[in-house]
Amino acid sequence: MSAAMSFTRVPRKVQLVLAAMALAALPFMVSAGLGNTWLRVLDFALLYVMLALGLNIVVGFAGLLDLGYIAFYAVGAYVYALLASPHFGLHWPVWAILPVGALAACGFGVVLGAPTLRLRGDYLAIVTLGFGEIVRIFMNNLNAPVNITNGPKGIAGIDPIHIGGHALSQPLEIFGVTIPALVLNYYFFLALALLVMLAGLRLHDSRIGRAWAAIREDEMAAKACGINTRNVKLLAFAMGASFGGLAGGLFASFQAFVSPESFSLMESIMVLCMVVLGGMGHIPGIILGALVLTVLPEAFRHGAGPVQQAVFGQVLVDPENLRMLLFGMALVVVMLYRPSGLWPDPRHRQEFNSR
């Protein structure tokens, strides 16, 4: 308690510097303590943070249930794959592709948003679910008559991100210190995730964020307040989709390979779980939710075997099967005991307790 109190007395700038140092040191500690597998998990966690923050704009801020969000991730990933791989022989620089991918995803967001403006809740969820599947199925089948996506085989050999002439897939030697490729990716993803977070926070505390909240609370009253709900909802879809597209581009470059099976309905549901479990509409909660839900399944995957070995002397259940069972149970427990999420908006939590 006293430690926490005294920390709040530390100037804000010092707090930020300490946080930055911790974030900068994190990948080295993870790599040294847990190994490169976990460093990779950390990189993926940052991609999911971006995705969850993007979906949070649609679901958390504007209250529009979107079950096909992964489609925008797919669009971003495929844009990157098509413009920077041997598939078409194009090798655009990253600074051009990432914005193009985000814009393409934004366009898809509007395409999805426009016909669904009248729908809410369950109905919207069903249509967006269908949309997500359509995009995936298109990517699976657009290899004939003209081969665009290379079908289920996917696109391989995607260029890594180059910054200042250095590919992020190669370790960097600087002042005699070698920074591994996974750490370089971590820094780049972290920077973009922080930008996405900052954009989300600022949108939330703006006139537009209030309009989204108003639509979420009572659409008819929002209209009566002079809010053009059609445009404001489309904006939510477009913004959320662009963040998804950005994350998709990073995913494609990081994996160096994309195929339709990375963009299944399960992925949409996972990202939605991150938003709901973290605390809808509350950005720190969303980030926590994304980190927990990326790390937890991996922990189960790696931990379930050794734990069984230690307790029973043998591996009774295949860890791969146990993983989703434990994961599902964890979700149920969280929703039972923290129904408004792991880290909800303090104002709403206070409200919840006082009831």
Place this chain on the structure above:
Amino acid sequence: MTALPPPLLEARNIGKRFGGVRALQDVSLSIRRGEIYGLIGPNGAGKTTFFNVLTGLYTRDEGEVIFAGAPLPSGEPHRVAQAGIARTFQNIRLFANMSARENVMVGRHARSKVGVAGAVMRSRAQRAEEAAIRQRADELLAYVGIAARADDLAKNLSYGDQRRLEIARALATEPQLLALDEPAAGMNATETGTLRSLIARLRDDGFTVLLIEHDIQLVMGLCDRIAVLDYGQKIADDVPAAVQRNPKVIEAYLGADA
């Protein structure tokens, strides 16, 4: 006789059907700038339907509305609000999980303009506009008398305070006409008294008010003119004293034999 100034709002031959039911038939009325105009009628007479047609929640089937010299769009509530008609709802519709201040700040939406880029970059213009929105919201909360509840969530306010918050939110849109749909419904005598003085103060401060109300005493005491609807048609339109004596009105409220 001197020529009257043109009315602030003129509704001409408004008609609205729901399937085979004619909810409104040939309703015309005009509201002058600066008056409190009452709209009364028995249950189901079409008062709220008229309100919803006027404010764009329903599209109108017939007729036109001229507001401040320009035709009012039909079926587009946000454009009606932008044109200068703000409303409250019979069953209060606040943004329940937002604070009282935020509710009023939402009302400033149509009168502010910073977009996504400004919000994300947090430009100087955005900060100035945001400060102005906040200041105006606090002024309006003080105006309706709930400044002390600014940080409370709307759903935690008392019933009377919620009514007043809804009025503050409506005022935030800078309306020329404030349309109140049964503001006294469900209020106790004290709350109704406070509401009455608030509406009177609105008129004194230059607002034009359209008031739908069941509380006849409140309407008779406040309104400059009153229109009476019955079965979707206007049966009277006059000053309160004349409306009270009108045999058609007495019949509508009490039955033919009264």
